[in-house]
Amino acid sequence: MSAKIKTKRANKSADVKISDPGLADAGAFWYTERHDGHSGNTFKINRIIESTQSKFQRIDVVETAGLGKALILYGSLMVAEGDHNAYNEMLAHVPLFSHPKPEDVLIIGGGDCGCLTNVLKHPEVKRATMCELDKEVVEVSKRHFPRLTAGVKDKRAKLIFRDGKNFLETTRKKWDLILLDLSDPVGPAAELFQASFHRTIYERLNDDGILVAQSESPFYNLDITASMYGNLSNIFPQVHLYTCHMIVYPSAYWSFTFCSKKYHPQDDFDHERYKRLARKMKNDYYNDDIHFGSFALPEFVRRAL
Amino acid sequence: MSAKIKTKRANKSADVKISDPGLADAGAFWYTERHDGHSGNTFKINRIIESTQSKFQRIDVVETAGLGKALILYGSLMVAEGDHNAYNEMLAHVPLFSHPKPEDVLIIGGGDCGCLTNVLKHPEVKRATMCELDKEVVEVSKRHFPRLTAGVKDKRAKLIFRDGKNFLETTRKKWDLILLDLSDPVGPAAELFQASFHRTIYERLNDDGILVAQSESPFYNLDITASMYGNLSNIFPQVHLYTCHMIVYPSAYWSFTFCSKKYHPQDDFDHERYKRLARKMKNDYYNDDIHFGSFALPEFVRRAL
Numbered sequence: 001m002s003a004k005i006k007t008k009r010a011n012k013s014a015d016v017k018i019s020d021p022g023l024a025d026a027g028a029f030w031y032t033e034r035h036d037g038h039s040g041n042t043f044k045i046n047r048i049i050e051s052t053q054s055k056f057q058r059i060d061v062v063e064t065a066g067l068g069k070a071l072i073l074y075g076s077l078m079v080a081e082g083d084h085n086a087y088n089e090m091l092a093h094v095p096l097f098s099h100p101k102p103e104d105v106l107i108i109g110g111g112d113c114g115c116l117t118n119v120l121k122h123p124e125v126k127r128a129t130m131c132e133l134d135k136e137v138v139e140v141s142k143r144h145f146p147r148l149t150a151g152v153k154d155k156r157a158k159l160i161f162r163d164g165k166n167f168l169e170t171t172r173k174k175w176d177l178i179l180l181d182l183s184d185p186v187g188p189a190a191e192l193f194q195a196s197f198h199r200t201i202y203e204r205l206n207d208d209g210i211l212v213a214q215s216e217s218p219f220y221n222l223d224i225t226a227s228m229y230g231n232l233s234n235i236f237p238q239v240h241l242y243t244c245h246m247i248v249y250p251s252a253y254w255s256f257t258f259c260s261k262k263y264h265p266q267d268d269f270d271h272e273r274y275k276r277l278a279r280k281m282k283n284d285y286y287n288d289d290i291h292f293g294s295f296a297l298p299e300f301v302r303r304a305l
Numbered sequence: 306m307s308a309k310i311k312t313k314r315a316n317k318s319a320d321v322k323i324s325d326p327g328l329a330d331a332g333a334f335w336y337t338e339r340h341d342g343h344s345g346n347t348f349k350i351n352r353i354i355e356s357t358q359s360k361f362q363r364i365d366v367v368e369t370a371g372l373g374k375a376l377i378l379y380g381s382l383m384v385a386e387g388d389h390n391a392y393n394e395m396l397a398h399v400p401l402f403s404h405p406k407p408e409d410v411l412i413i414g415g416g417d418c419g420c421l422t423n424v425l426k427h428p429e430v431k432r433a434t435m436c437e438l439d440k441e442v443v444e445v446s447k448r449h450f451p452r453l454t455a456g457v458k459d460k461r462a463k464l465i466f467r468d469g470k471n472f473l474e475t476t477r478k479k480w481d482l483i484l485l486d487l488s489d490p491v492g493p494a495a496e497l498f499q500a501s502f503h504r505t506i507y508e509r510l511n512d513d514g515i516l517v518a519q520s521e522s523p524f525y526n527l528d529i530t531a532s533m534y535g536n537l538s539n540i541f542p543q544v545h546l547y548t549c550h551m552i553v554y555p556s557a558y559w560s561f562t563f564c565s566k567k568y569h570p571q572d573d574f575d576h577e578r579y580k581r582l583a584r585k586m587k588n589d590y591y592n593d594d595i596h597f598g599s600f601a602l603p604e605f606v607r608r609a610l
Contacts, residue, residue, distance in 0.1 A: 035371070038370035038371030063343075084605050086603065177445075193548075219550070245558045249523055251551045251552055252556060287604045293599070293600070296599070298590040298595055299590055
């Protein structure tokens with residue numbers, strides 16, 4: 001039994017003010033991302049660095065007053081220089097350190113390249129493929145976020161610009177890790193939150209493969225988080241939810257669903273490899289304690305799963 | 306060596322708009338609590354239920370559009386019905402389940418009574434004393450937050466309305482647990498963040514006593530969190546930082562400093578007692594996994610301590 005993920009809107013950017021006729025509308029250059037019209041995050045914007053409309057979505061790069069440069073896609077703040085990169089580090093390193101030989105990694109989405117760059121911090125990775133629909137997001141990110149996009153220059157990186165669903169349905173290749181680094185289930189990414197796509201992913205993973213999917217805010221979108229957890233539990237033998245603190249996302253509390261054919265994220269954590277790589281990785285958020293602690297779920301989340 | 310905690314402002318409510326001449330100024334009834342003038346939380350307000358000025362501070366009770374009723378003290382949002390009570394549960398239950406016989410508990414501050422009510426969920430507690438400066442906060446809370454203030458009616462509860470510092474300096478009593486449930490180091494609570502007060506607390510704890518102090522946002526006020534941790538490490542043999550996700554506080558990420566003369570918060574966690582009480586306690590946030598997981602600190606926090 002699979003519950004269909006609501007795609008009408010994730011309610012996330014219901015009242016975002018960054019929309020035509022442009023940022024000046026945000027009111028004295030405050031960007032406010034509201035949830036369901038009643039609560040939100042607000043950030044002061046010093047200046048708009050770049051505003052473009054790609055074939056798929058509106059893309060804005062702004063200079064915030066407190067958190068450095070930020071990338072806004074489709075009206076949702078995706079990444080900021082001062083957010084400690086929690087989201088990208090948690091999406092990449094938790095599965096990478098849970099798999100003993102993560103050689104082939106596929107990222108679906110991930111246009112800001114922060115996930116790719118973190119994946120490539122692991123010398124075990126031989127090939128990291130990123131399949132992103134919107135080439136323009138990558139180009140804009142390369143211009144403005146050099147630290148995030150450093151991995152693009154790595155010889156192991158391969159970028160493919162096409163629809164992730166179509167790509168996975170037509171390829172014959174298999175991967176050790178597939179990471180779903182998608183924007184919210186609204187707009188271009190909506191179809192990639194459905195169970196049918198998750199089943200396709202299962203087929204394209206090796207027999208000991210791992211999928212991690214970002215699964216929205218357990219505070220504001222607990223229904224989406226719980227539906228995804230339920231759907232994925234019907235497909236994978238092991239499903240575990242973990243979370244991080246991500247300041248620029250609605251509620252500042254974000255979840256990831258770890259789905260595995262074989263390895264357990266805690267029992268199979270590679271302590272030796274972590275000790276060897278930790279210092280070189282220069283992470284701001286992820287570490288071994290967080291790897292374990294991030295699977296602890298508060299009572300209101302535990303009850304919903 | 307003790308670093309003095311900066312008391313000028315915690316930078317937390319630097320640009321709070323809920324101030325004279327009243328909430329109507331917040332712009333179409335949006336309450337915005339800004340950090341350092343550059344970032345913040347914003348909540349839609351349906352109506353102002355009560356606004357008073359006590360001898361010590363301004364007190365507002367509002368009905369938010371998304372999170373139920375909320376209490377605002379001195380311009381900072383303290384508690385909302387829809388925030389899952391994370392702060393109060395984490396402040397109370399972590400030390401209570403780490404102490405084998407927590408009979409005498411003292412709360413300094415804690416005017417909304419949420420901490421007191423959680424302390425009294427433990428049948429082991431024989432006497433829970435709350436020393437709050439501002440009686441008006443308790444009266445307002447009793448009128449509007451019956452779930453939070455349920456503990457006040459408990460026969461084991463004793464409320465004292467006076468300055469916490471003065472109270473502890475003059476009493477001869479000792480406690481098993483002292484919980485510092487203070488508003489930010491600005492305004493009436495400023496002095497209670499200093500090392501001299503922490504030394505007084507040490508003296509007033511039994512030989513196996515535990516202190517837990519709220520220690521601000523590790524995201525926005527990492528300097529305060531780290532200073533408190535440093536100061537307290539000079540006084541107590543065991544000091545451990547833990548955190549929670551608290552939606553209505555700036556950055557939605559909050560820290561607590563656990564200071565102990567004897568017991569370790571993980572090694573001495575009372576699994577048996579937790580199992581016996583868990584269901585009855587009806588917590589929304591705290592549970593055994595969170596008890597352990599909340600001590601995992603992200604790399605940027607670990608580095609600062």
